[in-house]
Amino acid sequence: MRHRSALVERSRATIKDGSKSFAAASMLFDKATRERVWLLYAWCRRCDDIADNQDMGRTIKGALGDQSNAPDRLKSIKVLTRRALDGLPTADAAFDAFGLVAQECGITQGMADDVIAGFALDAQDWRPRGEGDLMRYCYHVAGAVGVMMAKVMGVPADDEETLDQACDLGLAFQLANIARDLVEDDAAGRCYVPMEWLAEEDIEPGQHTKPHHRTELADIADKMILIMDRHAKSARLGAAKLPFRSRWAILSATRIYSDIGYEVRKRREAAWDSRVYTSKAAKLRHVSAAFFEALANTPRGPDELPRWTRSQLAEKAATA
Incomplete structure (x- = not known):
């Protein structure tokens, strides 16, 4: 088993390379929490790369890697995760890191299984039929990670309300990502827009990213961002x-x-002409504004509560 310091350093390098936004935000945590966030991120990133057959989310021209052996890669994720949770060495630093943070923070097999189920959906070339299916996918790949993050930050297992709201944050993040990457995902052969939404916009199957449907695609993104806003x-x-x-x-x-998400909504039809991102200057402004927001600590909730809760999505996942 690797030394903790080595796993932390390896995980720090992973988040720095994999997500500048998360890396920047992680520096605001206290030292112990920050290191555990890195350890958890390393596992998430590694699982994602194994599932998509990529390296740090990258391949030539941004396409997915060869997907012909997706079930075998999914099985590898499950086996390595199980070994890590059992405290056994895995020969993979990211899974060893997960075993360490799980032991320190009380992350369970069930929590890990919720996340892995999202990779299983992608391996099946799955498509959402309705809004509930979209939200179930978001729950697996991000909402369940939010629950793990809450555990890393010391939220007790019986504080269901706070865990629900941590899940909300993951759901919001994933909806922003999906709205931004609609065209990019289509190029990779994936579509996370519910089929019912496409039918409502009178979009032919497989044609939602074509130029003549750009207005309808902007309407779909608007719908996603409204849901994102409530969860955030x-x-x-x-x-x-x-x-x-x-x-x-x-x-x-x-x-x-x-x-x-708000920038995607603002750009409308031009949202996918170039990739939406947050500049370094904008990140600094957000961090500064968040400091005063955290200091005041008087949050205002959504005018309308989210339609989908963690318990609803977990139940939907269990019966799917």
Whole structure:
């Protein structure tokens, strides 16, 4: 088993290379929490890369890697994760890191299985039929990670309300990502837009990213961002219960990722002409604004509560 310091350093390098936004926000945590965030991120990134057959989310021209042996790669994720949770060496630093943070923070097999189920959906070339299916996917690949993050920040297992709001944050992040990457995902052969939404916009199957449907695609993105906004505002209520530095970090990340969604909505039909991202200057502004928001700690929840809750999505996942 690798030494903790080596796993932390390897994980730090991973988050620095894999997500500048998360890396920047993670520096706001206290040292112990920051290191555990890195350890958890390393596992998430590695699982994603194994599932997509990529290296740090990258291949030539951004396409997915060869998907012919997707079930075998999914099995590898499950086996390595199980070994890590059992405290056994895995010969993979990211999984060893996960075993360490799981032991320190009480992350369970069930929590890991919720995340891995999202990779299983992609391996099946799955498509959402309705809004609930879209939200179930977001729950697996991001909402469940939000629950793990809450555990890393010390939220007790019986604090269901705060865990629900941590899940809300993950859902919001994933909806922003999906809205931004609609065209990029289509190029990779994936579509996370519910089929019912496409039918409502009178879009032919497989044609949603074609230029003549750009207005309809912008309408679909607007719908996603409205749902994102409700979940992000709900997550702020959960952040209010965290220690100051964790609250500051979470509010910074919320602002940065919500801004991506708002920019997609603002650009409308031009949202996919170039990739939407948050500049370094904008990140600094969000971090500064989050500091004062965390200091005041008087969050305002959404005008309308999110339609989908963690318990609903977990139940939907269990019966799918």
